[in-house]
Amino acid sequence: MPEKRRRPGRRPGAADTRGEILTAARRVFAEKGFDKATIRGIAREASVDPALVHHYFDTKDGIFVEAMQLPMDPAVALPTILAGPREEIGERLVRFVLTLTSDPQAREPVVALLRTAMANDQAVAMIREFLTQAVLGRVAEALGIPPIRLEVAFAQMFGVIMMRYILKLEPIASADLEELVEILAPTIQRYLEG
Amino acid sequence: MPEKRRRPGRRPGAADTRGEILTAARRVFAEKGFDKATIRGIAREASVDPALVHHYFDTKDGIFVEAMQLPMDPAVALPTILAGPREEIGERLVRFVLTLTSDPQAREPVVALLRTAMANDQAVAMIREFLTQAVLGRVAEALGIPPIRLEVAFAQMFGVIMMRYILKLEPIASADLEELVEILAPTIQRYLEG
Known part of the structure; x- marks a missing residue:
């Protein structure tokens, strides 16, 4: 075949x-x-x-x-998110992350990678380097903001994904995507405005 | 002896x-x-x-x-944080979490518990129940805010601690406590204002 x-x-x-x-x-x-x-x-x-x-x-x-079977290549996805009006970047980013992770097939390899990282210092280093090079450094440079603001924004989204899909805290685990966008977008927008 | x-x-x-x-x-x-x-x-x-x-x-x-060798009992610590002016609760909470976790002896048992949770569904359930009962439910009730807003605030602080102490992303890993308070306090304040 x-x-x-x-x-x-x-x-x-x-x-x-x-x-x-x-x-x-x-x-x-x-x-x-x-x-x-x-x-x-x-x-x-x-x-x-x-x-x-x-x-x-x-x-x-x-x-x-x-x-690592990641659901997307940041080099491909980021330019689309970074394009478009700057005053809506918070909303675009939150919506992108929540939509992507709402698909179990996209989410599971990422969760698996995080689980490995938590248990293994070598995996931590690998993920830290990939994140810095391929995601955070690229976005901070494109937006011209201090990297710490981007890291704090990333920490917010990372924490939400952990609560929603690993810890499965209610009500966040069952919350509607739009409700989360409404709560989170202003936070991410403020961080990324620099 | x-x-x-x-x-x-x-x-x-x-x-x-x-x-x-x-x-x-x-x-x-x-x-x-x-x-x-x-x-x-x-x-x-x-x-x-x-x-x-x-x-x-x-x-x-x-x-x-x-x-679990946790560094503090939420039943003891929370009333102090929740007392005091409501318009400064974001700053008080951020400062409390960052100060507590800056002590390795206080941080390590929490990190160990999180590592176990990531690898083990039974531990996840145990931590979810403790968090909901002993921390999040208590604070949401005391402040009279929707639980989802508190969970998102918790997710922000959780993510920051992960980036700072487990992933060790720079510059957040070496950032000054006061710099982080300045970035994070307005976020937590907004969530907890309800």
Whole structure:
């Protein structure tokens, strides 16, 4: 069956090669962290040519996102959220985070990653580096605000997701998305206005 | 040596009895959760008379706080924070949480409890019930605000503590307490104004 999905000319075993690169990437990220991991190092770990890694994945961010099964690549999602009127960025961001995490398939890999991080200092370092490089640094620079304000905004959304989906506190666990947007958007807006 | 610390008339072995009650309480809370645990059930698990449990601990809250080595009993700390001008409650609460968690000895048992909770659904239920009964319900009632607003405020402080002490994101991990109070107090104030 999988034969049918192959593009013509793709060499046999290619589907597995991609999976092997991702497995190797998970090992490299866990051992080296995000900052010190390189496409070259991941290629070496997977015993393939670095050009093949580049063929499958554009960037190190992209490999991380797929290796951890994250629901979106910040490099792709952030520009859309950051575009649009600055005075509504709080609402756009809150709505984006709540909508994304309301889908269990999108949420579960993120929750799994957080659980690992809580129990494991190496995983903490990897997540900290990815967050700083791929998410927080990028947004703080795009908006021209002090990074601490963005971290506090991130902490608010992180806390809400934890209460809603892990601790399952009521009423926040069953609250309507729009009710949460109304409460949270002014907070995030104030932080991001700098 | 421990003999010297005993009050006159205290029966031999009392120091161990207290420890045995706490060990039994940890088992009962883990198995039954906070809501369904009773002083009678803890006494039975420890093979002591319920009156002895009451002799050592005033309330179920008090047993939980000591069993989990929490740095303070909400029943004791909350009235002080809730007293005082309502228009400064945001600042008082932020300052209290940040000051308390800045002491590693106070912080570590809380972090340990959170780590357990992340990995274990039974621990999640126990913490959810304690938080709801002993902290959030009490504050929401005292302030007369909708519980969801208090949960969002709690989520903000929880997220900040996670970023500061577990994820160790910079600059929030090294930020001055007063800088954080300035950023966070207006948020908490807005939530708690209802």
